[in-house]
Amino acid sequence: NAGVTQTPKFRILKIGQSMTLQCTQDMNHNYMYWYRQDPGMGLKLIYYSVGAGITDKGEVPNGYNVSRSTTEDFPLRLELAAPSQTSVYFCASSIQQGNYGYTFGSGTRLTVV
Amino acid sequence: SQKIEQNSEALNIQEGKTATLTCNYTNYSPAYLQWYRQDPGRGPVFLLLIRENEKEKRKERLKVTFDTTLKQSLFHITASQPADSATYLCALPNYGGSQGNLIFGKGTKLSVKP
Numbered sequence: 001n002a003g004v005t006q007t008p009k010f011r012i013l014k015i016g017q018s019m020t021l022q023c024t025q026d027m028n029h030n031y032m033y034w035y036r037q038d039p040g041m042g043l044k045l046i047y048y049s050v051g052a053g054i055t056d057k058g059e060v061p062n063g064y065n066v067s068r069s070t071t072e073d074f075p076l077r078l079e080l081a082a083p084s085q086t087s088v089y090f091c092a093s094s095i096q097q098g099n100y101g102y103t104f105g106s107g108t109r110l111t112v113v
Numbered sequence: 114s115q116k117i118e119q120n121s122e123a124l125n126i127q128e129g130k131t132a133t134l135t136c137n138y139t140n141y142s143p144a145y146l147q148w149y150r151q152d153p154g155r156g157p158v159f160l161l162l163i164r165e166n167e168k169e170k171r172k173e174r175l176k177v178t179f180d181t182t183l184k185q186s187l188f189h190i191t192a193s194q195p196a197d198s199a200t201y202l203c204a205l206p207n208y209g210g211s212q213g214n215l216i217f218g219k220g221t222k223l224s225v226k227p
Contacts, residue, residue: 098214101149
C-alpha cells in the first residue's frame with residue numbers, strides 16, 4: 001500500500017498565483033485532513049473531511065479551499081497565494097476522527113515569493 | 114479549545130540512556146493521547162495511543178504514561194540509540210473527551226549522541 005501520497009513535493013509560487021496541492025490515500029479511510037507546519041509553531045489544521053462530499057474548516061482555513069469528490073482524494077486549493085502561506089503542508093487520513101492514529105503524507109514544501 | 118505544552122524544545126542524551134519527554138495539556142480532559150515521531154523533511158509517523166483509563170502503554174523500547182490528575186503524559190525511550198534522534202510530537206482531541214480533531218504540540222527534538 002502506498003498510504004497517503006502528496007504531490008508536488010516542492011513548489012515556488014509568485015504572489016497572487018494559484019495552485020492545487022494533491023493528496024490521495026489508498027487505505028479507504030473516511031477521514032482526511034490538511035495541516036500546515038511552520039517552524040516552531042507545530043501543526044495547524046486547515047480543513048478536514050469526514051467522508052466524500054463533506055468538508056469543514058479547521059483552525060486556519062482562510063486563503064484555502066478543499067473538495068472531496070471521492071474517498072481517495074482530498075485536494076487543497078490556494079487562491080491568490082500570499083507570503084504568509086509559505087509553509088510545509090501535510091495531508092493525513094484516519095479510520096475515524098480519533099482513537100486511531102493518523103497516517104501522514106510526506107508533505108509539500110511551498111514557498112510564496 | 115485545548116492547549117498542549119511540550120516543555121522541552123530539545124533534549125540531548127547519551128546513547129544507552131533513557132529519554133523522557135513531557136506533554137502537558139491545560140484545559141479539557143482527553144479520552145486519549147497520541148505520540149508521533151517526525152524526521153526532518155518527512156511527515157509525522159504514529160507511534161502510540163494511550164487511553165484515559167490506561168496508566169501505561171508499552172511498545173518495544175517505548176513507554177507512555179498518562180496521568181489525568183497531573184494533566185500530563187510522559188514518553189520514554191529506553192536504551193536510546195542514535196537512530197532514535199527525531200522530533201516527537203504529542204497530540205490529543207481539541208475539545209476534550211474524544212471530541213474534535215487532533216491538535217499537536219510543537220514537539221521535542223531528541224538528539225542521541227553515540
